[in-house]
Amino acid sequence: MHGSSLTSDSGPVSQQLDYGNVVRQTYPNAVTAENFGLRVQSFIQSVSAVHTPSNVLFSASICSDDVNGPVFNNINNLGQMPQSLQAFLGPFMAGGLDGYPHTGTTGLFAYASHVTQGTNGALFIYVAPHIGITRTNQVGYMRRRGQGYDNLSATCGAAAAAAEWVYNSSTAPSFPGAVLLANPSDYQFFTLVDAIWNDEPARNAIKATSDFGQQMVLATEAIRKAAYNIITAPVGGTSTFRLAYDSCFTESFKPDVYVSSGTFINVDDGFKAYVDTTNFVKYNNSTGNFTDYTTQFKAGLQLN
Amino acid sequence: MPLTQAQYTTVVTKASAYPNAILVEDFGNYCKTFIQTLCGYSAGNVLLADSICSDDVNAPAYYNNNIGQMPASFNDFQGPFFAGGIGGYPHTGSIAMFAWASHVQYVSNGALMLFSAPHIGVTSAGRLGYMVRRGQSSDSNTCGAVGVAVTRNLDTVLSGVPPLSTDVFPFAQGGTASHTGSGNNYQQYILNKIVWDDITTRRSLTATNVTFENKMKLATESIRQATYTQARANLSAAFVTINRSLSDLVKDVFVVNGTFINVDDGYQAYIQVNSFELYKTASNTFVTYTTPFTAQWA
Numbered sequence: 165m166h167g168s169s170l171t172s173d174s175g176p177v178s179q180q181l182d183y184g185n186v187v188r189q190t191y192p193n194a195v196t197a198e199n200f201g202l203r204v205q206s207f208i209q210s211v212s213a214v215h216t217p218s219n220v221l222f223s224a225s226i227c228s229d230d231v232n233g234p235v236f237n238n239i240n241n242l243g244q245m246p247q248s249l250q251a252f253l254g255p256f257m258a259g260g261l262d263g264y265p266h267t268g269t270t271g272l273f274a275y276a277s278h279v280t281q282g283t284n285g286a287l288f289i290y291v292a293p294h295i296g297i298t299r300t301n302q303v304g305y306m307r308r309r310g311q312g313y314d315n316l317s318a319t320c321g322a323a324a325a326a327a328e329w330v331y332n333s334s335t336a337p338s339f340p341g342a343v344l345l346a347n348p349s350d351y352q353f354f355t356l357v358d359a360i361w362n363d364e365p366a367r368n369a370i371k372a373t374s375d376f377g378q379q380m381v382l383a384t385e386a387i388r389k390a391a392y393n394i395i396t397a398p399v400g401g402t403s404t405f406r407l408a409y410d411s412c413f414t415e416s417f418k419p420d421v422y423v424s425s426g427t428f429i430n431v432d433d434g435f436k437a438y439v440d441t442t443n444f445v446k447y448n449n450s451t452g453n454f455t456d457y458t459t460q461f462k463a464g465l466q467l468n
Numbered sequence: 469m470p471l472t473q474a475q476y477t478t479v480v481t482k483a484s485a486y487p488n489a490i491l492v493e494d495f496g497n498y499c500k501t502f503i504q505t506l507c508g509y510s511a512g513n514v515l516l517a518d519s520i521c522s523d524d525v526n527a528p529a530y531y532n533n534n535i536g537q538m539p540a541s542f543n544d545f546q547g548p549f550f551a552g553g554i555g556g557y558p559h560t561g562s563i564a565m566f567a568w569a570s571h572v573q574y575v576s577n578g579a580l581m582l583f584s585a586p587h588i589g590v591t592s593a594g595r596l597g598y599m600v601r602r603g604q605s606s607d608s609n610t611c612g613a614v615g616v617a618v619t620r621n622l623d624t625v626l627s628g629v630p631p632l633s634t635d636v637f638p639f640a641q642g643g644t645a646s647h648t649g650s651g652n653n654y655q656q657y658i659l660n661k662i663v664w665d666d667i668t669t670r671r672s673l674t675a676t677n678v679t680f681e682n683k684m685k686l687a688t689e690s691i692r693q694a695t696y697t698q699a700r701a702n703l704s705a706a707f708v709t710i711n712r713s714l715s716d717l718v719k720d721v722f723v724v725n726g727t728f729i730n731v732d733d734g735y736q737a738y739i740q741v742n743s744f745e746l747y748k749t750a751s752n753t754f755v756t757y758t759t760p761f762t763a764q765w766a
Binding site: 218219221222223228229230231232233234236237239240241242243247250251253254255256257258259260261265266267268269270271273274275277278279280281282283285308309310311312317321322325344347349350351352353355394404407411 | 512513515516517522523524525526527528530531532533534535536543544546547548549550551552553554558559560561562563564567568570571572573574575576578601602603604605608612613616637638641652653654655656698701702705709710
């Protein structure tokens with residue numbers, strides 16, 4: 165399906181299988197991003213047959229990093245977003261630095277208003293910060309195309325800088341502030357620092373270790389939680405999602421909405437990326453709550 | 469009777485403020501040719517960053533029949549890094565420019581291209597600020613976030629006071645009577661502030677004799693200018709303020725700015741180009757090539 169032997173979807177099979185085992189040392193339930201996308205397709209259709217991928221508008225709250233660009237058909241590009249996610253409409257690019265939904269309530273409202281109403285379409289919102297893991301198991305790093313093999317690239321770089329900020333600071337971040345927070349253009353970076361800082365267990369754990377990989381896992385998870393929570397919680401009225409949904413839709417059309425959050429795991433150039441799924445929920449538009457389908461969803465994930 | 473693409477071109481260039489608009493597919497190819505001719509970089513050795521709107525109609529051209537209107541000719545550049553957000557403004561900041569630049573293919577002496585463009589819809593009927601989306605039958609305000617910034621100025625009270633990040637949704641982060649709001653709408657506040665600070669535009673947005681469609685055009689242009697200025701500032705900050713040794717990795721950054729023009733579903737999009745520059749990282753200088761670049765199709 166993918167032309168060149170150098171595309172990120174076509175590393176030799178055995179090496180890719182080995183890579184999966186390396187990734188699962190840190191994220192035990194990680195599967196290839198390609199398989200994750202296929203599972204999203206099959207799961208949504210199992211709930212409602214009318215929701216084929218071409219009738220589901222996709223919102224990707226992922227990091228702006230170029231390695232999260234798409235895997236293109238027959239083009240040797242460096243993006244690691246799988247083709248299985250391209251079957252959905254879009255995506256709306258809801259993210260920014262490290263996948264936090266920086267586009268906010270307006271972004272979510274605009275996206276929701278683009279639903280294929282004429283064919284009774286649905287929405288799928290994916291929220292995932294990213295982390296690199298090298299083939300040789302350096303957590304928080306990846307090897308990028310056109311860069312030296314020994315020159316590992318901290319990924320997500322913004323998360324690494326945010327974790328370092330938290331590690332070094334004894335006072336809460338403010339904006340505009342000091343040390344990488346001085347430039348008024350860097351509100352997104354402040355948001356990441358603030359998210360980690362406000363997660364007290366994560367903050368304390370980051371401060372308690374000098375291990376870069378551990379700091380990166382902790383920072384990534386703190387950002388994932390903050391990103392998911394600003395979209396969905398607290399349920400019942402104050403979330404970004406409810407404000408946008410209730411402003412956008414009337415009783416005459418209330419589309420189904422699926423939300424999944426997790427961690428996108430980037431890999432050395434030439435390999436397929438992985439995904440660790442944290443949750444998969446469906447919005448119940450009569451109760452205003454989210455129904456948890458995480459167990460059923462994950463049960464159908466193909467490992468390799 | 470549906471329009472042909474050639475007829476759509478006439479609609480975009482004649483009925484709107486975009487007389488020099490060209491197909492984005494052609495624009496992508498002109499970028500490749502110009503960069504190759506000027507400096508010898510092939511597209512595969514150039515890492516692209518797009519400061520464009522997050523809108524799903526700005527998604528890349530895929531192999532399937534998807535809704536994204538970015539040109540397939542862009543896919544030959546590496547990436548892209550997504551530097552934008554609502555309205556196409558470079559919301560990811562100077563830190564993103566540093567991160568992106570550090571991803572350059574320095575082993576093969578690669579280069580960078582920073583493309584920044586807010587977007588506006590033009591329907592096949594010539595309506596500015598709107599497009600018809602797949603699975604929908606009515607005109608959709610595009611860019612919707614620019615539409616929000618315009619609408620704020622139609623409010624008799626709010627149009628007289630500067631935007632606040634705590635303005636009640638949809639104007640910024642605050643909630644409504646029934647929803648207290650999550651405090652998550654900073655990008656909209658930035659767009660509101662851009663048009664507020666542009667006094668000439670603000671006056672037109674509050675004028676009663678200017679149509680909403682023309683207000684969309686004026687606000688888009690105001691945001692384009694702010695995007696141009698901020699994209700260059702963020703780029704320069706990455707190389708000058710954050711890390712001076714970054715210029716050892718990459719010498720050349722092609723900096724392109726314009727207005728991206730979305731169209732009704734099923735047609736190819738357009739762009740009106742405003743500038744094409746080469747940023748020399750070592751000297752922190754921008755060299756203008758707009759005239760020879762646009763001469764490719766003049």
